[in-house]
Amino acid sequence: MVEPHLLHNAVLSWYEDNARDLPWRAAGATPWGVLVSEIMLQQTPVVRVLPVWHEWMERWPAPKDLAAEQPGEAVRHWGRLGYPRRALRLHACARAITDEHGGEVPSDHATLLALPGIGEYTAAAVASFAYGGRHAVLDTNVRRVFARAVRAEEYPPTATSAAERRLAEALLPELGAARWGVAVMELGALVCTARAPRCADCPIADVCAWRLAGKPPHAGPARRGQTYAGTDRQCRGRLLAVLRAAHGPVPKAALDVVWDDAVQRERALDGLIADGLAEALDDDTYRLPHA
DNA sequence: TAGACGTGGGG
């Protein structure tokens, strides 16, 4: 394996010149702003997050501001970012932070991990980016960069492995771990991309094991594709869009018109209610959740 | 642990 110092210097120097100017990385960004950005960025591209993040920061500048709202307002202002359960969990986070942590986003990894919607990656990201903690941030970008540069493989395994964690820990610098983490992520996002990596622009191309091996294509089983058209997920999206657009309870008929298959529609609606994303009222009307 | 969970843009 390459000398870690070599990797660090090359990637950090590249980041110095190529980092995007993102608001949650700005000097004035709060830990709350970082947390909100991390949740929004889960499976959602930066360009779509940007306007929604600004709206949220203006509307709910601190956890207590969101905590004071009904959960349905978080879902409404989530807009079309997708995976709206994230909005619900962020709202639950805001209430937990307000009620149990004095209104301050925790800085401790284990405490963050205990909050709803915060998993291994997001806990490390917040502890690292918002508080400068020394944690391995293993998102899809970092995992891809390491898979290629170190393991000579086009893609990392489906699930994060113990070997990947060991490698990320081993590469973590004693000082400046937070900047190193965000720099590797940025390299994966801008240069070492999934589809068409720009190796000509890569600061570590000369030591990249995958490139040196002739960029062998992914050997394992085909990666699981996401189906969408005609699925319950699409149906749920349609139904929730109706509830978001309305500012009060809507009659069942307003939901019935957006999806033809009645069996699937009922199943999807039940799912939304079970997930806490919708509420059924006594008069057979539906709305975003209040609690 | 594999599958559920939204949405839209680029190749």
Added chain:
DNA sequence: TCCCCAAGTCT
């Protein structure tokens, strides 16, 4: 057009 995939988490 169709397929891939984008800072994951939860069960």
